[in-house]
Amino acid sequence: MEPLLKACCVSYSYHSPEGATPALFQVSFTVNPGEFLAIVGPSGCGKSTLLSLLSGLLEPEEGTIYIEDTPLKEASTGIGYMLQRDHLFEWRTIRENAALGLEIRHRKTKEAMQELDEMLQNYGLAAFASAHPSELSGGMRQRAALIRTLILKPDLLLLDEPFSALDYQTRLSVCDDIASIIRETKKTAILITHDLAEAISTADRVLVLSARPGQVKAEIPLVFAPQYDSPLKRRNAPEFAGYFKQVWNELRDPDHNAFQ
Template sequence: MKPLLEVRDVSLSYHSLSGETPALSNISFDLMPGEFLAIAGPSGCGKSTLLNLISGLLTPEKGSIYMGDQPVGTPNTRIGYMLQKDHLLEWRSIYRNIILGLEIRHQLTPAKKELADQMLATYGLDKFRNARPSQLSGGMRQRAALIRTLLLKPELLLLDEPFSALDYQTRLNVNDDIGKILKKENKPAILVTHDIGEAISMADRVVILSKRPAVVKKIVPIELGLKDRTPMSSRNASLFKYYFNLIWKELNQNE
């Protein structure tokens, strides 16, 4: 099976008046169709920079990024991007927030409106369709932001620590919610996270980056032996602790 995404020998440095700061060095990995990949690494190692390169917001100084047979360009409408903040607009209702991308792209057709209604109902937000973002919990806001992104039918979803602002209990619940949604939608995704447990519970493989300038230290396939795996059930799997210790050691090897 051909990879959906191919990242090959990608390097990038930031340049300023004070000099050059290498961020990424010869990063290579693949993402297969339907796969959920997590990227873990020390704070400031360039995880978000890597997502910006994949999305086309930045251009690598060296190497290539291909999605299918096409090089990633700017901007890439085939890719959906969820940031740390949900960026819901307070002066718009939840319904009008989730259709915002469709409005901007002039794609707000009757079929898309029907799909928006279906997704609000399926993912438990229908009774909040006329509410303002401030009336929703943090987890519900993130669910609305995900629906807004999925309505654009991206072929790949990038998640840049979208749960980091949530308290621990809410974070676990939202991990489970969004993991189930992505599985139901069969949507390939790349999650950047500093939370080892989150990476193991959600991903099929974990890419471990070194400190800056980041290189790929190890790629760990997560095989928990669960029939109907969810993020919550993954945390209770007997092998969860094994993978946690393995990734922890890789991240702290040279500290």
């Protein structure tokens, strides 16, 4: 299987009058079509910088990112980006918020809006289509944000700690909900998270970055029995504790607090 995404020796530094601050160094990895990759690492190791590079918001100083063997800046593949907060506009209804990307890209056709309404129905938001964001729970708002992203049919979905603003109980439920939706739609996804349990419960593989400048320290494939087919079920799988220990051991560094 040919990778959908390939990062080859990617490096990036932030520059200021005081000098350069390396964020990433010689980062290389691939992501296959339909794969769910989670990226974890110490605070400040360049996780969010890497996502900005993968989205095309930044360009690598060294190395190249390929989408289906085409350099990212020349690729036509659609990339969706789901941020830490839902960024729904209070003056728009949930349906109008979910259709925002279609409007911006001039793709708000009758057919697209019918598909949007079907997604609202399938993901439990049809009854709230005319509601405003403040009338919804945090989890429902995140589902609306996901629909806004998915309706544009991205080939690659980038998730920048999309559950971090939620309380713990809601976070577990919404993570389970959204990860299941991503798998049902067979989207290729990359999740950035500080939560090791979240990474292990959602992903097919975990990429561990070192302390800054971030380098690939380990790649850990995750294999669960078929009955553990959702993030919540995976947390109760016998393999879960072993994977957690493996990822934690890769993150441990006597000279660096991984969660400072």
